[in-house]
Amino acid sequence: MCMQLGATFDAECAFHRETKVSLLHLADITEKGVTFQSPVDGKPMLLTPEESIQIQNRIGADIIMALDDVVKTTITGPRIEEAMYRTLRWIDRCIAAHKRPHEQNLFGIVQGGLDPVLRDICVRGLVDRNLPGYAIGGLAGGESKDSFWRVVAQCTAALPEDKPRYVMGVGYPLDIVVCSALGADMYDCVYPTRTARFGTALVPEGVLKLKHNAMADDTRPIDPTCACMVCRTYSRAYIHCLVTKDAMGSQLLSYHNLYYMMKLSRDLHMSIIEGRFPEFVCNFLRIMFPKGDVPEWVCNAMEVAGIDISSCCSPFSSSQD
Numbered sequence: 449m450c451m452q453l454g455a456t457f458d459a460e461c462a463f464h465r466e467t468k469v470s471l472l473h474l475a476d477i478t479e480k481g482v483t484f485q486s487p488v489d490g491k492p493m494l495l496t497p498e499e500s501i502q503i504q505n506r507i508g509a510d511i512i513m514a515l516d517d518v519v520k521t522t523i524t525g526p527r528i529e530e531a532m533y534r535t536l537r538w539i540d541r542c543i544a545a546h547k548r549p550h551e552q553n554l555f556g557i558v559q560g561g562l563d564p565v566l567r568d569i570c571v572r573g574l575v576d577r578n579l580p581g582y583a584i585g586g587l588a589g590g591e592s593k594d595s596f597w598r599v600v601a602q603c604t605a606a607l608p609e610d611k612p613r614y615v616m617g618v619g620y621p622l623d624i625v626v627c628s629a630l631g632a633d634m635y636d637c638v639y640p641t642r643t644a645r646f647g648t649a650l651v652p653e654g655v656l657k658l659k660h661n662a663m664a665d666d667t668r669p670i671d672p673t674c675a676c677m678v679c680r681t682y683s684r685a686y687i688h689c690l691v692t693k694d695a696m697g698s699q700l701l702s703y704h705n706l707y708y709m710m711k712l713s714r715d716l717h718m719s720i721i722e723g724r725f726p727e728f729v730c731n732f733l734r735i736m737f738p739k740g741d742v743p744e745w746v747c748n749a750m751e752v753a754g755i756d757i758s759s760c761c762s763p764f765s766s767s768q769d
């Protein structure tokens with residue numbers, strides 16, 4: 449994994465995310481740490497902030513993540529505040545336990561649910577610790593798109609511009625483009641491979657469902673504009689035949705989907721470096737929403753990001769979510 453500003457997509461981290469948020473119901477969180485069921489024998493195991501850092505010190509990745517107290521954004525009440533303050537207490541235990549600070553970059557994770565006051569306290573607390581990078585956590589857990597982008601916008605605006613800003617668990621290609629416009633630099637998500645397992649390919653127009661009967665005699669590649677091994681070698685009809693019967697179809701679709709995400713990140717990154725990011729955004733939206741029906745949350749986010757997308761929006765057809 450490398451540290452780089454301006455859109456990176458890390459498929460490896462996706463595992464970390466999947467074990468964290470979607471398995472929360474198996475975890476019990478106290479001040480000591482997180483107790484969860486061992487994936488090996490089902491016995492309870494306690495992971496403390498110190499141990500999580502020791503394990504990551506041994507693995508040696510150049511970016512390591514603090515252990516945080518994460519709650520779903522759909523939860524309300526005092527639990528959100530408790531988790532945010534505990535995340536701040538745990539960052540100090542993580543910093544103290546970190547034995548390789550000159551080789552490994554410890555990222556803190558901003559929590560605070562959908563509450564702007566709590567998010568602000570958490571951002572300021574983490575920035576005070578002068579960490580090498582910051583993650584925005586606890587999102588992509590079922591909140592509305594409008595709540596989602598507003599938290600991202602608030603955090604990216606308050607986090608230092610010269611440090612990487614990582615939105616955890618994001619996401620769909622559209623989310624990545626929107627969050628990048630709001631100043632985020634890094635992402636991770638299981639989506640490209642998970643959706644592949646359901647027979648869905650990512651394409652510039654959105655998604656292509658390979659299980660659909662219409663694919664049965666479509667001899668075109670998944671995405672005629674894609675240069676990946678799968679698109680150069682196989683037809684939609686062939687992959688349709690596989691995905692309806694065999695695991696191999698999911699593997700080919702995963703290959704294409706990861707290639708698609710990496711190309712999207714690379715193109716996005718280059719457009720920032722070359723000073724043509726607004727054009728990149730417009731072009732991306734024009735292909736994904738050819739009728740100009742760009743969702744309203746995207747229009748709102750782009751207004752805050754200062755990117756004029758009026759040329760790709762139809763004035764009469766903006767839709768919610």
Ligand SMILES: [Zn+2]
Pocket residue numbers: 670671674675676677678679680704707
């Ligand atoms: Zn491809």
